[in-house]
Amino acid sequence: MKKAKKTKASVKNSGLSGKDQMMIERTLVLIKPDGVQRGIIGKIITRFEDAGYKLVGLKMVWCDEAFAKNHYTEDISIRRGEHIRRQLVNMFLDGPVVAFCLEGVNAIEGVRKMVGSTEPRTAPPGTIRGDFAHVSYAYANEKDVAVKNIIHASSDLNDARREVKLWFGDKELHSYRTVHDMHIFN
Ligand code: ADP
Ligand code: MG
Secondary structure, X not given: OOOXXXXXXXXXXXXXXXXXXXXXXXXXEEEOHHHHHOOOHHHHHHHHHHOOOEEEEEEEEOOOHHHHHHHOOHHHHHHHOHHHHHHHHHXXXXXXXXXXXXEEEOHHHHHHHHXXXXXXXXXXXXXXXXXXXXXXHHHHHHHXXXXXXXXXXXXXXXXXXXXXXXXXXXXXXXXXOOHHHHHHHO
């Protein structure tokens, strides 16, 4: 395969025209401790690879409290309540997560669609949360834990930019060509 030309900009190595480049986004995905502990990392990553998203960064991280709070910012307290933020931080202290950055056309929306809605109980079959989990908010609340829904994905462009930067340094993100580049973009 032809080697990608090195450029400084992050998404600029696919040999795409300016308009194509504008639609290409990077998004942050985490397989949460429950997903890691259940041994379904490979199955989850395969789904995104099959859909043609490009893995541009990948690592396993066991967060400390400060880092978990930087990921789940006060925005969660405002939207879901302070107790949910506390539950999420506890969840992230429970074991390592697998963090990866995916790149693709409208990747933020597309990856969220594959992830499914937040509560596994109502996440449709075919989505990651719908296929690999089933529990309800009510059950999680009864146990005083964050609902175990396997995976996190950035929700919009602002979140994606902030989260990719939080989890990955510039040198941990890579630009290269895949077969999808040939078939999708040519
Ligand atoms: P999403 O992960 O779908 O973007 P949010 O950002 O709103 O959803 O919430 C972050 C995480 O907080 C969820 O993925 C879930 O693990 C947890 N959570 C949200 N709401 C609740 C709830 N009512 N009860 C238990 N856990 C919740
Ligand atoms: Mg969210």
